[in-house]
Amino acid sequence: MFFVYFALWVVLNGKWTTEIAAFGLAFAAIAYFFSCRFMGFSLKTDARLMIRAWQAVRYGVMLLKEILNANLAVMRMVLDLDFEPKPQLVKFNSGLKKERHRVVLANSITLTPGTITCLLEGDEFLVHALDESLVEGLDDGVMITRLKEMEAGK
Template sequence: MYFLFLIFWIILNGRFTLEILLFGLVISAVVYAFICRFMGYSPRKDFFLFRNLILLLTFAGVLVKEIARANLSVLKLILSPKYEPEPALIYFRTDLKYGVSRVLLANSITLTPGTITVSVVGDEFCVHCLDKEFAKGIADSDFVKLLRRMEAGR
């Protein structure tokens, strides 16, 4: 996170000089110390994010792929004159342990066209699907598998 603050500082300055770099090193250190002390952040979290960077990038790629695939499915559903959508409200449980993982899953489901996460209570999700076909495999999707792998590395 410290390096992200430093890069952000340099970008906001619009130029790169020794003064800007030295001042940025100090400012970034102060901001990083602040978030570590008052916002519950720690270098351990940085190490976790760095170690799981490949999985996070894979997760982002899977999300983009699923959004594109769902867009095509919704488009087909809308443009098909003979196909009537059958909305469904499904409930499922997940074995994800951490709240961050559950929030990522809920937001990924909502970002995917045709599905909306209605509620998350504990480990139970309620999802509204535009068509019952969209609900198939949602409880054991690629999102859940990647989040499990991220949690295992924690």
């Protein structure tokens, strides 16, 4: 988290000088102390996050691929002028235990075009899909299996 703050400071400054780096170290330390004190971060959770960072990167790459596929599918639907979509409103239970993973799943579902999460209560997702073919991979697709793996392998 400290390095994230520092990188943010440097990028937002837009220059690399000794002065900026020194101030950046100081302010990143202050911000890190603040987030430890009030937002539940600590060195221990950070170490765990660092170990699992590569998993997050893998998830991100997979998500990019999914977004690309879904974009192509929706593009085909829009360009096929005779096609009339049959929108569906489906419910499903994810089976994920942690709130964080559920939120990540809901955001990924919304980020892929063609499916939008409308409501998320407890473990129940209410998802709007543009067409029947897009419902298929919702509750047993790549994203949810990867998230379950992440949850199990911690």
